[in-house]
Amino acid sequence: MTDVLTVRDLRAGYAGSTVLDGVDFTVPAGGVVALLGRNGAGKSTFVHTVMGMLKPYSGSIRLGDRELAGAPAHVVARSGVAIVPQGRRVFAPLTVAENLRIASVRGRDGWTPERVYELMPRLAERRGNRGDQLSGGEQQMLAIGRALLRNPRLLLLDEPSDGLAPAVVDQVAELLEQLRGEGIAAVLVEQDLHLAFRLADEVAVMQKGRIVHRSPTADFRADRARAHALLGVG
Protein backbone atom coordinates (compact mmCIF):
# COMPACT_ATOMS: atom_id res chain seq x y z
CA MET A 1 0.00 0.00 0.00
CA THR A 2 1.20 3.52 -0.66
CA ASP A 3 2.01 5.79 2.24
CA VAL A 4 -0.02 8.91 2.79
CA LEU A 5 2.66 10.40 5.07
CA THR A 6 6.39 9.90 4.67
CA VAL A 7 8.70 11.68 7.10
CA ARG A 8 12.45 11.39 6.64
CA ASP A 9 15.27 12.51 8.93
CA LEU A 10 13.16 15.23 10.49
CA ARG A 11 14.89 17.62 12.87
CA ALA A 12 13.08 20.29 14.81
CA GLY A 13 13.02 21.99 18.19
CA TYR A 14 12.68 25.28 19.98
CA ALA A 15 15.03 28.27 19.84
CA GLY A 16 17.91 26.23 18.50
CA SER A 17 17.56 23.30 20.90
CA THR A 18 16.90 19.99 19.18
CA VAL A 19 13.85 17.92 20.18
CA LEU A 20 13.26 15.85 17.02
CA ASP A 21 16.61 14.32 16.22
CA GLY A 22 16.15 12.57 12.89
CA VAL A 23 12.62 11.12 12.84
CA ASP A 24 11.71 8.57 10.17
CA PHE A 25 8.01 7.78 10.15
CA THR A 26 5.36 6.65 7.70
CA VAL A 27 1.59 6.23 7.73
CA PRO A 28 0.01 3.93 5.14
CA ALA A 29 -3.08 5.18 3.30
CA GLY A 30 -6.10 4.59 5.52
CA GLY A 31 -3.92 3.22 8.34
CA VAL A 32 -3.79 4.25 11.98
CA VAL A 33 -0.37 4.42 13.64
CA ALA A 34 -0.13 5.01 17.38
CA LEU A 35 2.82 7.16 18.43
CA LEU A 36 3.82 6.23 21.96
CA GLY A 37 6.61 7.38 24.23
CA ARG A 38 7.35 8.77 27.64
CA ASN A 39 6.62 12.35 28.63
CA GLY A 40 8.91 14.74 26.84
CA ALA A 41 9.93 12.26 24.13
CA GLY A 42 8.85 14.74 21.44
CA LYS A 43 5.46 13.38 20.30
CA SER A 44 3.58 16.69 20.42
CA THR A 45 6.54 18.44 18.84
CA PHE A 46 6.32 15.88 16.03
CA VAL A 47 2.63 16.43 15.28
CA HIS A 48 3.07 20.22 15.49
CA THR A 49 5.95 20.02 13.02
CA VAL A 50 3.97 17.83 10.59
CA MET A 51 1.07 20.30 10.85
CA GLY A 52 3.37 23.21 9.96
CA MET A 53 2.91 24.88 13.34
CA LEU A 54 6.63 24.50 14.01
CA LYS A 55 9.20 24.94 11.25
CA PRO A 56 11.66 22.05 11.00
CA TYR A 57 15.42 22.61 10.92
CA SER A 58 15.77 19.97 8.21
CA GLY A 59 14.27 16.81 6.79
CA SER A 60 11.33 15.88 4.62
CA ILE A 61 7.57 15.68 5.30
CA ARG A 62 5.70 14.32 2.30
CA LEU A 63 1.95 13.99 2.01
CA GLY A 64 1.57 11.67 -0.93
CA ASP A 65 3.88 13.25 -3.52
CA ARG A 66 3.81 16.70 -2.02
CA GLU A 67 6.69 18.07 0.05
CA LEU A 68 5.37 20.02 3.02
CA ALA A 69 8.44 20.57 5.21
CA GLY A 70 8.58 24.29 6.00
CA ALA A 71 5.10 25.01 4.64
CA PRO A 72 2.87 27.06 6.96
CA ALA A 73 -0.06 25.41 8.75
CA HIS A 74 -2.76 26.77 6.44
CA VAL A 75 -1.01 25.28 3.42
CA VAL A 76 -0.59 21.94 5.21
CA ALA A 77 -4.29 22.06 6.17
CA ARG A 78 -5.31 22.75 2.59
CA SER A 79 -3.22 19.80 1.45
CA GLY A 80 -5.35 17.48 3.59
CA VAL A 81 -3.90 17.31 7.10
CA ALA A 82 -6.02 18.15 10.15
CA ILE A 83 -5.09 18.19 13.82
CA VAL A 84 -7.15 17.47 16.92
CA PRO A 85 -4.92 19.31 19.36
CA GLN A 86 -4.12 18.28 22.89
CA GLY A 87 -6.49 20.07 25.22
CA ARG A 88 -9.11 20.23 22.44
CA ARG A 89 -9.09 24.04 22.04
CA VAL A 90 -12.66 24.57 20.94
CA PHE A 91 -13.78 28.20 20.81
CA ALA A 92 -15.39 28.67 24.22
CA PRO A 93 -17.66 31.66 23.49
CA LEU A 94 -19.03 30.12 20.27
CA THR A 95 -21.79 27.54 20.06
CA VAL A 96 -21.28 24.03 18.73
CA ALA A 97 -22.94 25.07 15.46
CA GLU A 98 -20.69 28.15 15.16
CA ASN A 99 -17.58 26.14 15.97
CA LEU A 100 -18.48 23.77 13.14
CA ARG A 101 -19.48 26.52 10.73
CA ILE A 102 -16.15 28.34 10.96
CA ALA A 103 -14.29 25.06 10.43
CA SER A 104 -16.23 24.21 7.26
CA VAL A 105 -14.36 24.41 3.98
CA ARG A 106 -16.64 26.05 1.47
CA GLY A 107 -17.05 24.67 -2.00
CA ARG A 108 -15.56 21.28 -1.25
CA ASP A 109 -17.35 17.98 -1.34
CA GLY A 110 -17.21 15.82 1.71
CA TRP A 111 -17.88 16.55 5.34
CA THR A 112 -20.64 18.98 6.32
CA PRO A 113 -21.90 19.95 9.80
CA GLU A 114 -24.98 17.80 9.11
CA ARG A 115 -22.81 14.79 8.48
CA VAL A 116 -20.87 15.49 11.68
CA TYR A 117 -24.17 15.63 13.57
CA GLU A 118 -25.20 12.28 12.08
CA LEU A 119 -21.97 10.74 13.28
CA MET A 120 -22.22 12.44 16.68
CA PRO A 121 -25.89 12.82 17.69
CA ARG A 122 -24.75 14.17 21.04
CA LEU A 123 -23.33 17.24 19.30
CA ALA A 124 -26.59 17.71 17.39
CA GLU A 125 -28.46 17.82 20.70
CA ARG A 126 -26.08 20.45 21.99
CA ARG A 127 -25.68 22.50 18.81
CA GLY A 128 -26.91 25.67 20.53
CA ASN A 129 -24.61 25.30 23.54
CA ARG A 130 -21.41 27.29 23.90
CA GLY A 131 -18.06 25.53 23.81
CA ASP A 132 -17.47 26.19 27.50
CA GLN A 133 -20.84 24.63 28.40
CA LEU A 134 -19.80 21.24 27.00
CA SER A 135 -18.39 18.31 28.95
CA GLY A 136 -14.80 17.26 28.22
CA GLY A 137 -16.04 14.39 26.04
CA GLU A 138 -18.35 16.65 24.07
CA GLN A 139 -15.52 19.13 23.56
CA GLN A 140 -13.36 16.30 22.27
CA MET A 141 -16.10 15.28 19.84
CA LEU A 142 -16.43 18.87 18.70
CA ALA A 143 -12.67 19.07 18.15
CA ILE A 144 -12.85 15.88 16.06
CA GLY A 145 -15.86 17.24 14.15
CA ARG A 146 -13.98 20.44 13.37
CA ALA A 147 -11.03 18.46 12.06
CA LEU A 148 -13.29 16.28 9.87
CA LEU A 149 -14.78 19.37 8.24
CA ARG A 150 -11.34 20.00 6.72
CA ASN A 151 -11.88 16.75 4.73
CA PRO A 152 -8.51 15.37 5.81
CA ARG A 153 -6.56 12.53 4.26
CA LEU A 154 -4.52 12.46 7.44
CA LEU A 155 -5.73 13.20 10.96
CA LEU A 156 -3.27 14.04 13.75
CA LEU A 157 -4.80 13.17 17.12
CA ASP A 158 -2.80 14.49 20.09
CA GLU A 159 -3.86 12.58 23.22
CA PRO A 160 -7.61 12.44 22.62
CA SER A 161 -8.12 10.66 25.97
CA ASP A 162 -6.37 13.39 27.95
CA GLY A 163 -8.40 14.47 30.98
CA LEU A 164 -11.43 12.31 30.14
CA ALA A 165 -13.10 9.80 32.47
CA PRO A 166 -12.77 6.15 31.35
CA ALA A 167 -16.42 5.88 30.26
CA VAL A 168 -15.98 8.99 28.13
CA VAL A 169 -12.75 7.68 26.63
CA ASP A 170 -14.81 4.69 25.57
CA GLN A 171 -17.28 6.93 23.74
CA VAL A 172 -14.46 8.74 21.96
CA ALA A 173 -12.95 5.37 21.05
CA GLU A 174 -16.24 4.22 19.54
CA LEU A 175 -16.40 7.38 17.49
CA LEU A 176 -12.85 6.96 16.23
CA GLU A 177 -13.59 3.31 15.42
CA GLN A 178 -16.52 4.40 13.27
CA LEU A 179 -14.16 6.71 11.43
CA ARG A 180 -11.93 3.79 10.50
CA GLY A 181 -14.51 2.95 7.83
CA GLU A 182 -14.02 6.38 6.23
CA GLY A 183 -10.50 5.56 5.12
CA ILE A 184 -8.89 8.53 6.86
CA ALA A 185 -5.32 7.78 7.91
CA ALA A 186 -4.32 8.86 11.41
CA VAL A 187 -1.41 9.41 13.75
CA LEU A 188 -2.63 8.78 17.28
CA VAL A 189 -0.45 10.17 20.08
CA GLU A 190 -1.65 8.44 23.24
CA GLN A 191 -0.64 7.72 26.82
CA ASP A 192 -3.65 5.41 27.21
CA LEU A 193 -2.31 2.12 25.89
CA HIS A 194 -5.70 0.43 25.86
CA LEU A 195 -7.02 3.12 23.56
CA ALA A 196 -3.93 3.01 21.36
CA PHE A 197 -4.14 -0.78 21.05
CA ARG A 198 -7.85 -0.65 20.28
CA LEU A 199 -7.51 1.84 17.45
CA ALA A 200 -4.09 1.43 15.88
CA ASP A 201 -2.88 -1.06 13.28
CA GLU A 202 0.72 -0.31 14.16
CA VAL A 203 2.64 1.10 17.08
CA ALA A 204 5.69 3.35 16.91
CA VAL A 205 7.70 4.36 19.96
CA MET A 206 9.56 7.66 20.22
CA GLN A 207 12.49 8.12 22.56
CA LYS A 208 14.48 11.33 22.78
CA GLY A 209 13.24 12.56 19.44
CA ARG A 210 13.76 9.38 17.44
CA ILE A 211 11.61 6.43 16.50
CA VAL A 212 13.20 3.47 18.27
CA HIS A 213 10.57 0.82 17.62
CA ARG A 214 7.75 0.01 15.22
CA SER A 215 5.61 -3.09 14.95
CA PRO A 216 2.06 -4.28 14.30
CA THR A 217 -0.12 -3.58 17.34
CA ALA A 218 -0.75 -7.28 18.00
CA ASP A 219 3.01 -8.00 18.20
CA PHE A 220 3.61 -5.07 20.51
CA ARG A 221 0.78 -6.14 22.80
CA ALA A 222 2.04 -9.69 22.96
CA ASP A 223 5.49 -8.68 24.24
CA ARG A 224 4.89 -7.06 27.61
CA ALA A 225 8.56 -7.07 28.54
CA ARG A 226 9.43 -5.04 25.47
CA ALA A 227 6.56 -2.61 26.05
CA HIS A 228 7.78 -2.18 29.60
CA ALA A 229 11.35 -1.56 28.50
CA LEU A 230 10.28 1.01 25.90
CA LEU A 231 7.58 2.81 27.85
CA GLY A 232 8.17 2.02 31.50
CA VAL A 233 4.70 0.49 31.79
CA GLY A 234 3.45 -2.93 31.37
Ligand SMILES: Nc1ncnc2c1ncn2[C@@H]1O[C@H](COP(=O)(O)OP(=O)(O)OP(=O)(O)O)[C@@H](O)[C@H]1O
Ligand atom coordinates in the same frame (compact mmCIF):
# COMPACT_ATOMS: atom_id res chain seq x y z
N1 LIG B 1 7.00 25.58 23.24
C1 LIG B 1 8.09 24.99 23.70
N2 LIG B 1 9.23 25.70 23.92
C2 LIG B 1 10.35 25.10 24.38
N3 LIG B 1 10.46 23.79 24.64
C3 LIG B 1 9.37 23.03 24.45
C4 LIG B 1 8.13 23.58 23.97
N4 LIG B 1 7.24 22.57 23.85
C5 LIG B 1 7.88 21.45 24.25
N5 LIG B 1 9.15 21.71 24.61
C6 LIG B 1 10.15 20.73 25.06
O1 LIG B 1 10.31 19.77 24.03
C7 LIG B 1 10.48 18.46 24.58
C8 LIG B 1 9.47 17.52 23.97
O2 LIG B 1 8.16 17.92 24.35
P1 LIG B 1 6.84 17.30 23.69
O3 LIG B 1 5.69 18.04 24.28
O4 LIG B 1 6.99 17.25 22.23
O5 LIG B 1 6.89 15.82 24.27
P2 LIG B 1 5.73 14.74 24.34
O6 LIG B 1 6.36 13.45 23.96
O7 LIG B 1 4.57 15.20 23.57
O8 LIG B 1 5.43 14.73 25.88
P3 LIG B 1 4.03 14.66 26.66
O9 LIG B 1 3.62 13.22 26.57
O10 LIG B 1 4.44 15.05 28.02
O11 LIG B 1 3.08 15.61 25.99
C9 LIG B 1 10.36 18.63 26.08
O12 LIG B 1 11.66 18.68 26.62
C10 LIG B 1 9.66 19.94 26.25
O13 LIG B 1 10.02 20.56 27.45
